[in-house]
Amino acid sequence: MGKVIYGMHTSIDGYIEDRDGSIGFSEPAEDVHQAANDQARQAAAFLFGRRLYEMMEKPWTQELGKEGTPAVEREFAQIYKETPRYVFSDTLQTVPDGVTLVRRKEAVSVVTRLKQEIDGPLEIGGPELAVSLLDLIDEFWVCALPVIIGAGKPFLPVGSDLRLRPVEHRVFASGATQVRYVRA
Template sequence: MGKVIYWMNTSIDGYIEDPDGGMDFLDPAEDFHQAANDEVRRIAAFLFGRRLYEAMEKPWTQDLGGEGAPAIEREFAQLYKQTPRYVFSDTLQTVPDGVTIVRRKDAVSVVTRLKQEIDGTLQLGGPELAASLLDLIDEFWVCAFPVIIGGGKPYLPVKEELRLRLVEHRSFASGIMFRRYVRP
């Protein structure tokens, strides 16, 4: 049976985007990038909200990771392209090979089915999508970058309390902190 992890990089004050929608403050240092690549090797599929999909797809399939790019970026681009990707969107009409469109109304049933069919990690990304699939998330991963941005899009926009138990934490020389939580 598959496991859904919600993994997003944030500022230390809990935002995945700045007030203008930018994510430049999330530029990963090499130590963190290598650890992320190691984790991506174990991912069976990416589950993306539309905005995160658009932020990831073109850069990692066309712009980044090409000849002349640092080896760590080339490695991530290759891993990204090899991993099946699902984008949850009501507006997209076409996607490239390797990507499947899922309509938002079908999100719960599709993710439930994927958890049953795929023996591996399903990496969920996108705060609104995560909020809509909250009951299906097995683990919450937060990678906090050493910056305070003071506002923007939060890690998880929910209006309810959800108690979690910390099961792993790591710090990187670059100052990035990784925390992994599960439900108690």
């Protein structure tokens, strides 16, 4: 049975994007990037909301991973391309090979089915998608980078109310901390 994991890199004040919609503050140090690679390597599938999918797809399938790119990024690009990807969107009409398009109204039923059929982590990316699948999420992984940005898009939108229990904590040499939570 699959396990649904929602994880993102955040500022220490809990934002995944700054007030301008940029994720530039979240570019991870090499040690954090390597940990993300190790986690991604275990993923059975990536589940993306449209915006995060659009931020990830072209760079990791076409641009990064070329010669001259740092080894840790080339490694992630390879993992990314080899992992099945699902994008949940009502606006996209087509997606490339290796990506499955799912309409938002089908999100709960599709992820429920994937959770039953696929053995391994199903990694959610994007807070709106995470909120729509909140009851299906088994673990929350927060990797807080050592930066405060003051405003932007939160890890989970306001109004989310969950009681969690930390089960793993890691501090990186670069100053980032990652905490893995399960439902309390």
